[in-house]
Amino acid sequence: MLQRFQNISFLDIALWALAAIIITVVIWGTIATIIDNPYNPQFWAETIVFGISQGSLYALIAIGYTLVYGVLFMINFAHGEFFMTGIITATIFLAQPMKETGFLDNYPIISLLAIAAVSILVSMAIALLTERVAYRPLRKAPRLVPLITAIGASFFWQYFFRGLYGSEVKPFPPFEILKGKFTIAGVPILKTHAVVIVSAVIMLIGLYLFVMKTKVGKSIRAVAENKDVAALMGINVDRAITITFAMGSAMAGIAGVLYALVFRQTHFFMGFIPGIKAFTAAVLGGIGSVPGAALGGFLLGMFESIGPALFLEGLGIPAPHQLKDVIAFTMLVLVLILRPQGILGERLAEEKA
Amino acid sequence: MKKKLFITLSLLLAVFVLSACAGSQFECEDEIGCVTYGPDEPIRIASAMVISGPNAELGLDSQHGVEVAVEFRGQIAGHDIEIQFEDEQCNSEGGQAAGQKIVSDPTILGIIGPSCSGAGVPMSQVVSQAGYVMISSSNTAPALTDPDAAWNPGYLRSCHNDKVQGKAMAEFAFNELGVTTAAAIHDGDPYTEGLARVFADEFEALGGTIVEFTAVNKGDTDMRPVLSAIAAAGPPELMYYPVFTAEGGFITKQAKEVTGLEDTILAAADGMISDAAKAAVGEAGEGMYFSGPDLSFSGELYEKFLDKYNELFGAPKSVFHAHAFDGTNMLLDCVEANLVEEKDGTIHVGRQALRTCLYATENFEGVTGTLTCNEYGDCADPKISVSQLIDGEYEAIWP
Incomplete structure (x- = not known):
């Protein structure tokens, strides 16, 4: 017991003090808002729904970060770009022409599935190409090298697609069947939000089962545990890594479609901020853990959505919604101080960390 | 003999130096340079x-x-x-x-x-x-x-200076459209904040009420929380958001889907007068107003x-x-x-x-x-x- 306390340094105490201050401020702001109560219950309910829908997008993208980190111990910063490439391509070559010809309104389900298929395939193709060309030759290099390469790849794809499609915003056509809202327990929910939340949850459960229950999933987990031993056991490590990238980018491709349904526009730069947020979500939940990434994504989306109104407003901060990124990254700082491995993360052994 | 040579050489040198000076008579008298x-x-x-x-x-x-x-x-x-x-x-x-x-x-x-x-x-x-x-x-x-x-x-x-633009928009809203309540949104950029501020001040000076003066963040996509907060503050008759294309597109599309803002008049500024912005607002932007320099x-x-x-x-x-x-x-x-x-x-x-x-x-x-x-x-x-x-x-x- 005493041994444990001897390892506590002045820095630890300072960080805990910082965490305590942040938490106090948050609680204070929340109490002030609740006493003042400027909003009705419906506002809170709606805001929570917005948050869950935003969070499910983060969760889907965060899966890609966490899977790749699990097997390669590398932060794939180009993942936000995989998300962008699929949906921007599907918007230009499928969604927009289909809207013009009227096909989209006549056969909305087929159209949506076709858009999703194209988005997933393009995202996957870009991810596998990046892995083959940029990451695989560096697998034995020090860990900083692939990290920097990933940042380079991110810029490359951004500006490659800007050159390809131009820098304008590409509108994604609205689906007539998804217009309007329905009410569950007195809370109006946009149909698009319902679609996003339900599909995200299905995909996340499906992915979890794939990783945990199938043979291929088992091989991925084996490679994540120890590449050399996995190879000795007859597992094709390159194949397992390729499949990991394919899975992660497929999730990003679907996230792209859901993003387009909600926000109805695509742009060559659209992957950057969701990418950073999803990375935050992955770290929040415990990078390397699939349920962790999902939980981190939902939590981040929720806090971003209700945080400004819940505790910043109470503190008397003008224009609180401008500060939602501050909330996201403050959450990250708190988790890193209080639980460095993330909410659901396991404490990693020295060689893995 | 040696002394003679020295004098000759010095004289030659002096001539060279003098002629070099004569080559450039310009002397900079500027205060900065x-x-x-x-x-x-x-x-x-x-x-x-x-x-x-x-x-x-x-x-x-x-x-x-x-x-x-x-x-x-x-x-x-x-x-x-x-x-x-x-x-x-x-x-x-x-x-x-x-x-x-x-x-x-x-x-x-x-x-x-x-x-x-x-x-x-x-x-x-x-x-x-x-x-x-x-x-x-x-x-x-x-x-x-x-x-x-x-x-x-x-x-x-x-x-132009946005003092002129913000005032013009406030006058248009109050006198032409006849609205008395408005909200203004900026994104923290000096351009958007300055313009939103001038609009809000001028609108209040004319006798209108600003129900909410708030901001989003550059790069945000989900504007519903801030729009819900505006709706909760008392749905305004007009919403002015002089922001850039991406954020403006999101606000325009999402405003129609927020309870309470269905009938609010939307207005933006010159940062959103472009083909790209037109594409970004799409059908949701039909009928919205834009202030901007007269480019005719x-x-x-x-x-x-x-x-x-x-x-x-x-x-x-x-x-x-x-x-x-x-x-x-x-x-x-x-x-x-x-x-x-x-x-x-x-x-x-x-x-x-x-x-x-x-x-x-x-x-x-x-x-x-x-x-x-x-x-x-x-x-x-x-x-x-x-x-x-x-x-x-x-x-x-x-x-």
């Missing part, structure tokens, strides 16, 4: 616009305006004109970096740019301290020409300018190319008026002389109107109009 170009060296200016990222269209379009102006000018006193292109990235870090890079080059006379007010604040500080001049073609934030706020000597602009330019010069622009770069994709063209011409006119030429073709331009000349610009006949600069560098001849998006086209409806 002079820029000298040798007989074969080109005159150099810089263009610092946003040419990467989501607002690249705005900056590229202005940059092309500068290029056309230089193309028209050809040569000054037998010297070619060279443009150094920089990217200000539409943020303060980018503005600072571009400014530093430019002022570290002593052969650059002046700068056209930046595009974004957010970049203009730090950039004007750097540029001013180094003694350079800059003319922005699209910085409209009031603070930049306010000596109590962010104005620095050497900063001028050829576009006419006249021979504009026709000529547009022909050349089309020839070199295709059709313009944004709105400030004409302001950049006028700004470049103001700068080059002042260079021409203040240069000292030597026999061998070497030229000198005093930096303070250039500054004084620019601030003294009077009745300059440009494409955007007749420009006269005040002592803080507001040069535009501002005509603000309000247009409405009808059947996917901007139509000027007021005044």
Whole structure:
């Protein structure tokens, strides 16, 4: 017991003090808002729904970060770009022409599935190409090298697609069947939000089962545990890594479609901020853990959505919604101080960390 | 004998030194300093616009305006004109970096740019301290020409000040549309914040009520929480959000889906008058209002300018190319008026002389109107109009 306390340094105490201050401020702001109560219950309910829908997008993208980190111990910063490439391509070559010809309104389900298929395939193709060309030759290099390469790849794809499609915003056509809202327990929910939340949850459960229950999933987990031993056991490590990238980018491709349904526009730069947020979500939940990434994504989306109104407003901060990124990254700082491995993360052994 | 040789050599040396002095009689008397170009060296200016990222269209379009102006000018006193292109990235870090890079080059006379007010604040500080001049073609934030706020000597602009634009929008909303409650949203950028603030102040001065004055963050996509907060504050009759294309597109589309804001009149500003913005708002933008500079330019010069622009770069994709063209011409006119030429073709331009000349610009006949600069560098001849998006086209409806 005493041994444990001897390892506590002045820095630890300072960080805990910082965490305590942040938490106090948050609680204070929340109490002030609740006493003042400027909003009705419906506002809170709606805001929570917005948050869950935003969070499910983060969760889907965060899966890609966490899977790749699990097997390669590398932060794939180009993942936000995989998300962008699929949906921007599907918007230009499928969604927009289909809207013009009227096909989209006549056969909305087929159209949506076709858009999703194209988005997933393009995202996957870009991810596998990046892995083959940029990451695989560096697998034995020090860990900083692939990290920097990933940042380079991110810029490359951004500006490659800007050159390809131009820098304008590409509108994604609205689906007539998804217009309007329905009410569950007195809370109006946009149909698009319902679609996003339900599909995200299905995909996340499906992915979890794939990783945990199938043979291929088992091989991925084996490679994540120890590449050399996995190879000795007859597992094709390159194949397992390729499949990991394919899975992660497929999730990003679907996230792209859901993003387009909600926000109805695509742009060559659209992957950057969701990418950073999803990375935050992955770290929040415990990078390397699939349920962790999902939980981190939902939590981040929720806090971003209700945080400004819940505790910043109470503190008397003008224009609180401008500060939602501050909330996201403050959450990250708190988790890193209080639980460095993330909410659901396991404490990693020295060689893995 | 040796002594004789020494005297001869010294005399020769003295002659050489004297003749060398006689070769260049120019002595720089400028308070800040002079820029000298040798007989074969080109005159150099810089263009610092946003040419990467989501607002690249705005900056590229202005940059092309500068290029056309230089193309028209050809040569000054037998010297070619060279443009150094920089990217200000539409943020303060980018503005600072571009400014530093430019002022570290002593052969650059002046700068056209930046595009974004957010970049203009730090950039004007750097540029001013180094003694350079800059003319922005699209910085409209009031603070930049306010000596109590962010104005620095050497900063001028050829576009309007948003004091005029915000007031025009407030008058249009209160008097023309007859609304009495409004909300304003900005994104923290000096341009959007300044414009939203002026609108809110003027609207209240007219007797209206601002139910919510709030902000989103650049790069945000989910605007529903902030829109719900506005709806909860008492749904306003009009919502003015002078932000950029991406954020503006999201607000427009999501406002229709937030309970309480279904019937709110939407209005934005000149940052969202472009083909890209039209695409970004889509059907949801039908019927919304936009304040902005009156761009119905006419006249021979504009026709000529547009022909050349089309020839070199295709059709313009944004709105400030004409302001950049006028700004470049103001700068080059002042260079021409203040240069000292030597026999061998070497030229000198005093930096303070250039500054004084620019601030003294009077009745300059440009494409955007007749420009006269005040002592803080507001040069535009501002005509603000309000247009409405009808059947996917901007139509000027007021005044």
